[in-house]
Amino acid sequence: MFKRRRPAIQVKTAEQVELMRAAGLLVGRTLQVLRDAVKPGISTLELDAIAEAHIRDNGGVPSFLGYHGFTGTICASVNEEIVHGIPRPDKRLRDGDVISIDCGAIVEGWHGDAAVTVPVGEITPELQRLLDVTEAALWRGLAAGRAGARLTDMSHAIESYVRSQGPYGIVEGYGGHGIGTEMHMDPLIPNHGEPGHGPVLVPGMCFAVEPMVNLGTKDSLELDDGWTVVTTDGRHSAHFEHTFAVTEDGPRVLTALDEGREWFAEPDGERKS
Known part of the structure:
Protein backbone atom coordinates (compact mmCIF):
# COMPACT_ATOMS: atom_id res chain seq x y z
CA MET A 1 0.00 0.00 0.00
CA PHE A 2 1.32 3.42 -0.95
CA LYS A 3 1.08 6.35 1.43
CA ARG A 4 -0.98 9.20 -0.01
CA ARG A 5 1.25 12.20 -0.71
CA ARG A 6 0.23 15.63 0.51
CA PRO A 7 -0.37 18.05 -2.41
CA ALA A 8 2.58 20.35 -3.03
CA ILE A 9 2.17 24.02 -2.09
CA GLN A 10 3.34 26.50 -4.70
CA VAL A 11 6.34 28.52 -3.47
CA LYS A 12 6.91 31.88 -5.15
CA THR A 13 10.12 33.76 -5.81
CA ALA A 14 10.51 37.30 -4.49
CA GLU A 15 9.73 38.62 -7.99
CA GLN A 16 6.55 36.54 -8.19
CA VAL A 17 5.42 37.79 -4.79
CA GLU A 18 5.78 41.35 -6.12
CA LEU A 19 3.47 40.45 -9.01
CA MET A 20 1.00 39.07 -6.48
CA ARG A 21 1.31 42.33 -4.56
CA ALA A 22 0.24 44.19 -7.71
CA ALA A 23 -2.84 41.99 -7.99
CA GLY A 24 -3.46 42.31 -4.26
CA LEU A 25 -3.28 46.10 -4.34
CA LEU A 26 -5.79 46.18 -7.18
CA VAL A 27 -8.16 44.01 -5.17
CA GLY A 28 -7.67 46.12 -2.04
CA ARG A 29 -8.32 49.35 -3.91
CA THR A 30 -11.38 47.87 -5.63
CA LEU A 31 -12.82 46.89 -2.26
CA GLN A 32 -12.17 50.41 -1.01
CA VAL A 33 -14.14 51.82 -3.97
CA LEU A 34 -16.96 49.34 -3.31
CA ARG A 35 -17.07 50.12 0.41
CA ASP A 36 -17.56 53.78 -0.46
CA ALA A 37 -20.31 52.87 -2.95
CA VAL A 38 -22.38 50.81 -0.50
CA LYS A 39 -25.58 52.66 0.45
CA PRO A 40 -29.28 51.91 0.85
CA GLY A 41 -30.96 51.43 -2.52
CA ILE A 42 -27.97 50.31 -4.57
CA SER A 43 -28.25 46.87 -6.15
CA THR A 44 -25.62 44.18 -5.87
CA LEU A 45 -25.41 44.13 -9.69
CA GLU A 46 -24.58 47.85 -9.67
CA LEU A 47 -21.76 47.15 -7.21
CA ASP A 48 -20.59 44.37 -9.50
CA ALA A 49 -20.41 46.76 -12.47
CA ILE A 50 -18.35 49.22 -10.41
CA ALA A 51 -15.94 46.42 -9.48
CA GLU A 52 -15.49 45.15 -13.03
CA ALA A 53 -14.88 48.65 -14.41
CA HIS A 54 -12.32 49.46 -11.72
CA ILE A 55 -10.40 46.21 -12.20
CA ARG A 56 -10.30 46.48 -16.00
CA ASP A 57 -9.52 50.21 -16.00
CA ASN A 58 -6.48 49.48 -13.84
CA GLY A 59 -4.98 46.72 -15.96
CA GLY A 60 -6.48 43.68 -14.29
CA VAL A 61 -8.89 40.87 -15.13
CA PRO A 62 -11.69 39.81 -12.76
CA SER A 63 -10.88 36.41 -11.25
CA PHE A 64 -14.46 35.41 -10.46
CA LEU A 65 -16.19 36.30 -13.74
CA GLY A 66 -16.78 33.04 -15.62
CA TYR A 67 -15.14 30.91 -12.90
CA HIS A 68 -17.00 27.59 -13.19
CA GLY A 69 -19.83 29.61 -14.76
CA PHE A 70 -20.07 32.30 -12.07
CA THR A 71 -21.69 35.41 -13.57
CA GLY A 72 -20.24 38.16 -11.38
CA THR A 73 -17.00 40.02 -10.79
CA ILE A 74 -17.76 39.99 -7.05
CA CYS A 75 -19.57 37.69 -4.69
CA ALA A 76 -22.19 39.83 -2.95
CA SER A 77 -23.65 38.06 0.10
CA VAL A 78 -26.26 39.94 2.13
CA ASN A 79 -27.30 39.27 5.74
CA GLU A 80 -27.89 35.51 6.13
CA GLU A 81 -25.94 34.81 2.91
CA ILE A 82 -22.51 33.60 3.99
CA VAL A 83 -20.55 33.47 0.72
CA HIS A 84 -20.88 33.19 -3.07
CA GLY A 85 -23.93 35.43 -3.45
CA ILE A 86 -24.61 36.17 -7.13
CA PRO A 87 -24.95 39.89 -8.00
CA ARG A 88 -28.52 40.63 -9.08
CA PRO A 89 -30.40 43.70 -10.29
CA ASP A 90 -33.29 43.02 -7.90
CA LYS A 91 -31.10 42.60 -4.79
CA ARG A 92 -31.14 46.14 -3.39
CA LEU A 93 -29.47 47.00 -0.12
CA ARG A 94 -31.52 48.36 2.76
CA ASP A 95 -30.56 50.37 5.80
CA GLY A 96 -29.45 47.94 8.51
CA ASP A 97 -28.17 45.25 6.13
CA VAL A 98 -24.63 43.92 6.04
CA ILE A 99 -23.02 42.80 2.79
CA SER A 100 -19.97 40.60 2.31
CA ILE A 101 -18.12 41.67 -0.84
CA ASP A 102 -15.58 39.12 -2.06
CA CYS A 103 -13.36 40.22 -4.95
CA GLY A 104 -10.52 38.74 -6.97
CA ALA A 105 -8.28 40.10 -9.72
CA ILE A 106 -5.54 38.79 -11.99
CA VAL A 107 -2.48 40.86 -12.94
CA GLU A 108 0.08 39.32 -15.30
CA GLY A 109 -1.20 35.84 -14.47
CA TRP A 110 -1.11 36.22 -10.68
CA HIS A 111 -4.14 36.37 -8.38
CA GLY A 112 -5.27 38.45 -5.44
CA ASP A 113 -8.36 37.61 -3.38
CA ALA A 114 -9.94 39.47 -0.47
CA ALA A 115 -13.30 40.15 1.16
CA VAL A 116 -14.85 42.66 3.52
CA THR A 117 -18.24 42.81 5.21
CA VAL A 118 -19.71 46.30 5.08
CA PRO A 119 -22.59 47.81 7.08
CA VAL A 120 -25.37 49.47 5.09
CA GLY A 121 -26.35 52.66 6.88
CA GLU A 122 -26.91 52.12 10.59
CA ILE A 123 -26.66 48.56 11.89
CA THR A 124 -27.37 47.13 15.33
CA PRO A 125 -24.63 46.85 17.97
CA GLU A 126 -24.99 43.07 17.77
CA LEU A 127 -24.20 43.09 14.05
CA GLN A 128 -21.32 45.52 14.47
CA ARG A 129 -19.88 43.24 17.12
CA LEU A 130 -20.14 40.29 14.70
CA LEU A 131 -18.22 42.24 12.06
CA ASP A 132 -15.56 43.32 14.55
CA VAL A 133 -15.03 39.80 15.89
CA THR A 134 -14.78 38.28 12.41
CA GLU A 135 -12.30 40.87 11.17
CA ALA A 136 -10.16 40.54 14.29
CA ALA A 137 -10.23 36.73 13.85
CA LEU A 138 -8.89 37.18 10.33
CA TRP A 139 -5.92 39.13 11.66
CA ARG A 140 -5.27 36.49 14.33
CA GLY A 141 -5.10 33.92 11.55
CA LEU A 142 -2.80 36.07 9.45
CA ALA A 143 -0.48 36.72 12.41
CA ALA A 144 -0.12 32.95 12.88
CA GLY A 145 1.07 32.53 9.28
CA ARG A 146 4.77 32.83 10.06
CA ALA A 147 7.69 30.91 8.64
CA GLY A 148 8.20 27.75 10.69
CA ALA A 149 4.58 27.55 11.83
CA ARG A 150 2.26 24.73 10.81
CA LEU A 151 -0.74 25.24 8.52
CA THR A 152 -3.35 24.58 11.21
CA ASP A 153 -1.80 27.15 13.52
CA MET A 154 -3.76 29.68 11.44
CA SER A 155 -6.96 27.67 11.80
CA HIS A 156 -6.52 27.39 15.55
CA ALA A 157 -5.79 31.10 15.95
CA ILE A 158 -9.05 31.96 14.20
CA GLU A 159 -11.14 29.47 16.13
CA SER A 160 -9.71 30.21 19.56
CA TYR A 161 -10.26 33.95 19.15
CA VAL A 162 -13.87 33.58 17.96
CA ARG A 163 -14.65 31.11 20.77
CA SER A 164 -13.29 33.60 23.29
CA GLN A 165 -15.68 36.29 22.09
CA GLY A 166 -19.05 34.56 22.44
CA PRO A 167 -21.31 31.78 21.17
CA TYR A 168 -20.75 32.44 17.48
CA GLY A 169 -21.07 29.81 14.76
CA ILE A 170 -17.86 29.15 12.81
CA VAL A 171 -18.83 27.96 9.34
CA GLU A 172 -17.49 24.53 8.39
CA GLY A 173 -16.85 23.15 4.92
CA TYR A 174 -15.55 26.47 3.58
CA GLY A 175 -12.29 28.22 4.33
CA GLY A 176 -9.07 29.73 3.08
CA HIS A 177 -6.80 28.33 0.41
CA GLY A 178 -3.53 28.51 -1.41
CA ILE A 179 -3.31 31.13 -4.15
CA GLY A 180 -0.90 32.16 -6.88
CA THR A 181 -1.11 31.27 -10.57
CA GLU A 182 -4.64 30.05 -9.79
CA MET A 183 -7.23 31.59 -7.50
CA HIS A 184 -7.90 28.39 -5.56
CA MET A 185 -4.94 26.10 -4.92
CA ASP A 186 -3.93 23.56 -2.30
CA PRO A 187 -4.17 23.52 0.62
CA LEU A 188 -7.58 24.19 2.18
CA ILE A 189 -7.29 26.25 5.38
CA PRO A 190 -10.20 25.50 7.74
CA ASN A 191 -11.29 28.16 10.21
CA HIS A 192 -11.18 25.68 13.09
CA GLY A 193 -8.89 22.93 14.31
CA GLU A 194 -6.00 21.94 16.51
CA PRO A 195 -2.63 23.64 16.08
CA GLY A 196 0.57 21.94 15.00
CA HIS A 197 -0.70 19.99 11.99
CA GLY A 198 -0.13 20.22 8.27
CA PRO A 199 2.83 21.46 6.26
CA VAL A 200 5.47 23.74 7.73
CA LEU A 201 5.16 27.26 6.31
CA VAL A 202 8.17 28.56 4.38
CA PRO A 203 8.87 31.95 2.77
CA GLY A 204 7.27 32.26 -0.65
CA MET A 205 4.08 30.38 0.22
CA CYS A 206 0.95 32.48 -0.33
CA PHE A 207 -2.49 31.89 1.16
CA ALA A 208 -5.91 33.48 1.34
CA VAL A 209 -7.30 33.35 4.89
CA GLU A 210 -11.06 33.93 5.27
CA PRO A 211 -13.06 33.37 8.45
CA MET A 212 -16.85 33.14 8.11
CA VAL A 213 -18.70 33.64 11.37
CA ASN A 214 -22.43 33.49 12.11
CA LEU A 215 -24.58 35.01 14.82
CA GLY A 216 -26.30 31.68 15.32
CA THR A 217 -25.66 28.18 14.06
CA LYS A 218 -22.52 27.14 12.21
CA ASP A 219 -24.68 25.13 9.82
CA SER A 220 -25.13 26.23 6.22
CA LEU A 221 -26.78 25.15 3.00
CA GLU A 222 -26.35 25.96 -0.67
CA LEU A 223 -29.34 27.45 -2.49
CA ASP A 224 -30.76 26.09 -5.72
CA ASP A 225 -28.77 28.62 -7.75
CA GLY A 226 -25.76 26.37 -7.10
CA TRP A 227 -23.71 29.14 -5.54
CA THR A 228 -25.22 31.11 -2.68
CA VAL A 229 -24.46 29.66 0.76
CA VAL A 230 -26.79 30.72 3.60
CA THR A 231 -27.17 30.08 7.31
CA THR A 232 -29.76 27.42 8.07
CA ASP A 233 -31.35 29.49 10.84
CA GLY A 234 -31.61 32.68 8.80
CA ARG A 235 -29.37 34.69 11.12
CA HIS A 236 -26.66 37.01 9.84
CA SER A 237 -23.11 36.10 8.85
CA ALA A 238 -19.85 38.01 8.37
CA HIS A 239 -16.87 37.23 6.14
CA PHE A 240 -13.44 38.84 5.88
CA GLU A 241 -10.46 37.75 3.78
CA HIS A 242 -6.92 38.75 2.85
CA THR A 243 -4.20 37.24 0.68
CA GLU A 262 -1.54 49.08 11.24
CA TRP A 263 -3.00 45.86 12.60
CA PHE A 264 0.31 44.17 13.35
CA ALA A 265 1.57 47.26 15.19
CA GLU A 266 -0.71 46.41 18.12
CA PRO A 267 0.67 43.76 20.52
CA ASP A 268 -2.63 41.87 20.66
CA GLY A 269 -3.33 42.17 16.94
CA GLU A 270 -6.14 44.68 17.34
CA ARG A 271 -6.33 47.71 15.10
CA LYS A 272 -5.77 51.07 16.73
CA SER A 273 -8.98 52.94 17.49
Whole structure:
Protein backbone atom coordinates (compact mmCIF):
# COMPACT_ATOMS: atom_id res chain seq x y z
CA MET A 1 0.00 0.00 0.00
CA PHE A 2 1.32 3.42 -0.95
CA LYS A 3 1.08 6.35 1.43
CA ARG A 4 -0.98 9.20 -0.01
CA ARG A 5 1.25 12.20 -0.71
CA ARG A 6 0.23 15.63 0.51
CA PRO A 7 -0.37 18.05 -2.41
CA ALA A 8 2.58 20.35 -3.03
CA ILE A 9 2.17 24.02 -2.09
CA GLN A 10 3.34 26.50 -4.70
CA VAL A 11 6.34 28.52 -3.47
CA LYS A 12 6.91 31.88 -5.15
CA THR A 13 10.12 33.76 -5.81
CA ALA A 14 10.51 37.30 -4.49
CA GLU A 15 9.73 38.62 -7.99
CA GLN A 16 6.55 36.54 -8.19
CA VAL A 17 5.42 37.79 -4.79
CA GLU A 18 5.78 41.35 -6.12
CA LEU A 19 3.47 40.45 -9.01
CA MET A 20 1.00 39.07 -6.48
CA ARG A 21 1.31 42.33 -4.56
CA ALA A 22 0.24 44.19 -7.71
CA ALA A 23 -2.84 41.99 -7.99
CA GLY A 24 -3.46 42.31 -4.26
CA LEU A 25 -3.28 46.10 -4.34
CA LEU A 26 -5.79 46.18 -7.18
CA VAL A 27 -8.16 44.01 -5.17
CA GLY A 28 -7.67 46.12 -2.04
CA ARG A 29 -8.32 49.35 -3.91
CA THR A 30 -11.38 47.87 -5.63
CA LEU A 31 -12.82 46.89 -2.26
CA GLN A 32 -12.17 50.41 -1.01
CA VAL A 33 -14.14 51.82 -3.97
CA LEU A 34 -16.96 49.34 -3.31
CA ARG A 35 -17.07 50.12 0.41
CA ASP A 36 -17.56 53.78 -0.46
CA ALA A 37 -20.31 52.87 -2.95
CA VAL A 38 -22.38 50.81 -0.50
CA LYS A 39 -25.58 52.66 0.45
CA PRO A 40 -29.28 51.91 0.85
CA GLY A 41 -30.96 51.43 -2.52
CA ILE A 42 -27.97 50.31 -4.57
CA SER A 43 -28.25 46.87 -6.15
CA THR A 44 -25.62 44.18 -5.87
CA LEU A 45 -25.41 44.13 -9.69
CA GLU A 46 -24.58 47.85 -9.67
CA LEU A 47 -21.76 47.15 -7.21
CA ASP A 48 -20.59 44.37 -9.50
CA ALA A 49 -20.41 46.76 -12.47
CA ILE A 50 -18.35 49.22 -10.41
CA ALA A 51 -15.94 46.42 -9.48
CA GLU A 52 -15.49 45.15 -13.03
CA ALA A 53 -14.88 48.65 -14.41
CA HIS A 54 -12.32 49.46 -11.72
CA ILE A 55 -10.40 46.21 -12.20
CA ARG A 56 -10.30 46.48 -16.00
CA ASP A 57 -9.52 50.21 -16.00
CA ASN A 58 -6.48 49.48 -13.84
CA GLY A 59 -4.98 46.72 -15.96
CA GLY A 60 -6.48 43.68 -14.29
CA VAL A 61 -8.89 40.87 -15.13
CA PRO A 62 -11.69 39.81 -12.76
CA SER A 63 -10.88 36.41 -11.25
CA PHE A 64 -14.46 35.41 -10.46
CA LEU A 65 -16.19 36.30 -13.74
CA GLY A 66 -16.78 33.04 -15.62
CA TYR A 67 -15.14 30.91 -12.90
CA HIS A 68 -17.00 27.59 -13.19
CA GLY A 69 -19.83 29.61 -14.76
CA PHE A 70 -20.07 32.30 -12.07
CA THR A 71 -21.69 35.41 -13.57
CA GLY A 72 -20.24 38.16 -11.38
CA THR A 73 -17.00 40.02 -10.79
CA ILE A 74 -17.76 39.99 -7.05
CA CYS A 75 -19.57 37.69 -4.69
CA ALA A 76 -22.19 39.83 -2.95
CA SER A 77 -23.65 38.06 0.10
CA VAL A 78 -26.26 39.94 2.13
CA ASN A 79 -27.30 39.27 5.74
CA GLU A 80 -27.89 35.51 6.13
CA GLU A 81 -25.94 34.81 2.91
CA ILE A 82 -22.51 33.60 3.99
CA VAL A 83 -20.55 33.47 0.72
CA HIS A 84 -20.88 33.19 -3.07
CA GLY A 85 -23.93 35.43 -3.45
CA ILE A 86 -24.61 36.17 -7.13
CA PRO A 87 -24.95 39.89 -8.00
CA ARG A 88 -28.52 40.63 -9.08
CA PRO A 89 -30.40 43.70 -10.29
CA ASP A 90 -33.29 43.02 -7.90
CA LYS A 91 -31.10 42.60 -4.79
CA ARG A 92 -31.14 46.14 -3.39
CA LEU A 93 -29.47 47.00 -0.12
CA ARG A 94 -31.52 48.36 2.76
CA ASP A 95 -30.56 50.37 5.80
CA GLY A 96 -29.45 47.94 8.51
CA ASP A 97 -28.17 45.25 6.13
CA VAL A 98 -24.63 43.92 6.04
CA ILE A 99 -23.02 42.80 2.79
CA SER A 100 -19.97 40.60 2.31
CA ILE A 101 -18.12 41.67 -0.84
CA ASP A 102 -15.58 39.12 -2.06
CA CYS A 103 -13.36 40.22 -4.95
CA GLY A 104 -10.52 38.74 -6.97
CA ALA A 105 -8.28 40.10 -9.72
CA ILE A 106 -5.54 38.79 -11.99
CA VAL A 107 -2.48 40.86 -12.94
CA GLU A 108 0.08 39.32 -15.30
CA GLY A 109 -1.20 35.84 -14.47
CA TRP A 110 -1.11 36.22 -10.68
CA HIS A 111 -4.14 36.37 -8.38
CA GLY A 112 -5.27 38.45 -5.44
CA ASP A 113 -8.36 37.61 -3.38
CA ALA A 114 -9.94 39.47 -0.47
CA ALA A 115 -13.30 40.15 1.16
CA VAL A 116 -14.85 42.66 3.52
CA THR A 117 -18.24 42.81 5.21
CA VAL A 118 -19.71 46.30 5.08
CA PRO A 119 -22.59 47.81 7.08
CA VAL A 120 -25.37 49.47 5.09
CA GLY A 121 -26.35 52.66 6.88
CA GLU A 122 -26.91 52.12 10.59
CA ILE A 123 -26.66 48.56 11.89
CA THR A 124 -27.37 47.13 15.33
CA PRO A 125 -24.63 46.85 17.97
CA GLU A 126 -24.99 43.07 17.77
CA LEU A 127 -24.20 43.09 14.05
CA GLN A 128 -21.32 45.52 14.47
CA ARG A 129 -19.88 43.24 17.12
CA LEU A 130 -20.14 40.29 14.70
CA LEU A 131 -18.22 42.24 12.06
CA ASP A 132 -15.56 43.32 14.55
CA VAL A 133 -15.03 39.80 15.89
CA THR A 134 -14.78 38.28 12.41
CA GLU A 135 -12.30 40.87 11.17
CA ALA A 136 -10.16 40.54 14.29
CA ALA A 137 -10.23 36.73 13.85
CA LEU A 138 -8.89 37.18 10.33
CA TRP A 139 -5.92 39.13 11.66
CA ARG A 140 -5.27 36.49 14.33
CA GLY A 141 -5.10 33.92 11.55
CA LEU A 142 -2.80 36.07 9.45
CA ALA A 143 -0.48 36.72 12.41
CA ALA A 144 -0.12 32.95 12.88
CA GLY A 145 1.07 32.53 9.28
CA ARG A 146 4.77 32.83 10.06
CA ALA A 147 7.69 30.91 8.64
CA GLY A 148 8.20 27.75 10.69
CA ALA A 149 4.58 27.55 11.83
CA ARG A 150 2.26 24.73 10.81
CA LEU A 151 -0.74 25.24 8.52
CA THR A 152 -3.35 24.58 11.21
CA ASP A 153 -1.80 27.15 13.52
CA MET A 154 -3.76 29.68 11.44
CA SER A 155 -6.96 27.67 11.80
CA HIS A 156 -6.52 27.39 15.55
CA ALA A 157 -5.79 31.10 15.95
CA ILE A 158 -9.05 31.96 14.20
CA GLU A 159 -11.14 29.47 16.13
CA SER A 160 -9.71 30.21 19.56
CA TYR A 161 -10.26 33.95 19.15
CA VAL A 162 -13.87 33.58 17.96
CA ARG A 163 -14.65 31.11 20.77
CA SER A 164 -13.29 33.60 23.29
CA GLN A 165 -15.68 36.29 22.09
CA GLY A 166 -19.05 34.56 22.44
CA PRO A 167 -21.31 31.78 21.17
CA TYR A 168 -20.75 32.44 17.48
CA GLY A 169 -21.07 29.81 14.76
CA ILE A 170 -17.86 29.15 12.81
CA VAL A 171 -18.83 27.96 9.34
CA GLU A 172 -17.49 24.53 8.39
CA GLY A 173 -16.85 23.15 4.92
CA TYR A 174 -15.55 26.47 3.58
CA GLY A 175 -12.29 28.22 4.33
CA GLY A 176 -9.07 29.73 3.08
CA HIS A 177 -6.80 28.33 0.41
CA GLY A 178 -3.53 28.51 -1.41
CA ILE A 179 -3.31 31.13 -4.15
CA GLY A 180 -0.90 32.16 -6.88
CA THR A 181 -1.11 31.27 -10.57
CA GLU A 182 -4.64 30.05 -9.79
CA MET A 183 -7.23 31.59 -7.50
CA HIS A 184 -7.90 28.39 -5.56
CA MET A 185 -4.94 26.10 -4.92
CA ASP A 186 -3.93 23.56 -2.30
CA PRO A 187 -4.17 23.52 0.62
CA LEU A 188 -7.58 24.19 2.18
CA ILE A 189 -7.29 26.25 5.38
CA PRO A 190 -10.20 25.50 7.74
CA ASN A 191 -11.29 28.16 10.21
CA HIS A 192 -11.18 25.68 13.09
CA GLY A 193 -8.89 22.93 14.31
CA GLU A 194 -6.00 21.94 16.51
CA PRO A 195 -2.63 23.64 16.08
CA GLY A 196 0.57 21.94 15.00
CA HIS A 197 -0.70 19.99 11.99
CA GLY A 198 -0.13 20.22 8.27
CA PRO A 199 2.83 21.46 6.26
CA VAL A 200 5.47 23.74 7.73
CA LEU A 201 5.16 27.26 6.31
CA VAL A 202 8.17 28.56 4.38
CA PRO A 203 8.87 31.95 2.77
CA GLY A 204 7.27 32.26 -0.65
CA MET A 205 4.08 30.38 0.22
CA CYS A 206 0.95 32.48 -0.33
CA PHE A 207 -2.49 31.89 1.16
CA ALA A 208 -5.91 33.48 1.34
CA VAL A 209 -7.30 33.35 4.89
CA GLU A 210 -11.06 33.93 5.27
CA PRO A 211 -13.06 33.37 8.45
CA MET A 212 -16.85 33.14 8.11
CA VAL A 213 -18.70 33.64 11.37
CA ASN A 214 -22.43 33.49 12.11
CA LEU A 215 -24.58 35.01 14.82
CA GLY A 216 -26.30 31.68 15.32
CA THR A 217 -25.66 28.18 14.06
CA LYS A 218 -22.52 27.14 12.21
CA ASP A 219 -24.68 25.13 9.82
CA SER A 220 -25.13 26.23 6.22
CA LEU A 221 -26.78 25.15 3.00
CA GLU A 222 -26.35 25.96 -0.67
CA LEU A 223 -29.34 27.45 -2.49
CA ASP A 224 -30.76 26.09 -5.72
CA ASP A 225 -28.77 28.62 -7.75
CA GLY A 226 -25.76 26.37 -7.10
CA TRP A 227 -23.71 29.14 -5.54
CA THR A 228 -25.22 31.11 -2.68
CA VAL A 229 -24.46 29.66 0.76
CA VAL A 230 -26.79 30.72 3.60
CA THR A 231 -27.17 30.08 7.31
CA THR A 232 -29.76 27.42 8.07
CA ASP A 233 -31.35 29.49 10.84
CA GLY A 234 -31.61 32.68 8.80
CA ARG A 235 -29.37 34.69 11.12
CA HIS A 236 -26.66 37.01 9.84
CA SER A 237 -23.11 36.10 8.85
CA ALA A 238 -19.85 38.01 8.37
CA HIS A 239 -16.87 37.23 6.14
CA PHE A 240 -13.44 38.84 5.88
CA GLU A 241 -10.46 37.75 3.78
CA HIS A 242 -6.92 38.75 2.85
CA THR A 243 -4.20 37.24 0.68
CA PHE A 244 -0.77 37.13 2.30
CA ALA A 245 2.75 35.89 1.65
CA VAL A 246 4.91 34.09 4.18
CA THR A 247 8.24 35.94 4.53
CA GLU A 248 11.29 35.74 6.77
CA ASP A 249 10.04 38.90 8.49
CA GLY A 250 6.49 37.72 9.10
CA PRO A 251 3.25 37.76 7.12
CA ARG A 252 3.06 40.29 4.29
CA VAL A 253 -0.61 41.03 3.60
CA LEU A 254 -0.75 41.54 -0.15
CA THR A 255 -4.35 42.76 -0.36
CA ALA A 256 -4.08 45.29 2.49
CA LEU A 257 -3.15 48.76 1.28
CA ASP A 258 -0.55 49.09 4.06
CA GLU A 259 0.39 45.36 4.01
CA GLY A 260 -1.11 45.00 7.48
CA ARG A 261 1.25 47.32 9.34
CA GLU A 262 -1.54 49.08 11.24
CA TRP A 263 -3.00 45.86 12.60
CA PHE A 264 0.31 44.17 13.35
CA ALA A 265 1.57 47.26 15.19
CA GLU A 266 -0.71 46.41 18.12
CA PRO A 267 0.67 43.76 20.52
CA ASP A 268 -2.63 41.87 20.66
CA GLY A 269 -3.33 42.17 16.94
CA GLU A 270 -6.14 44.68 17.34
CA ARG A 271 -6.33 47.71 15.10
CA LYS A 272 -5.77 51.07 16.73
CA SER A 273 -8.98 52.94 17.49
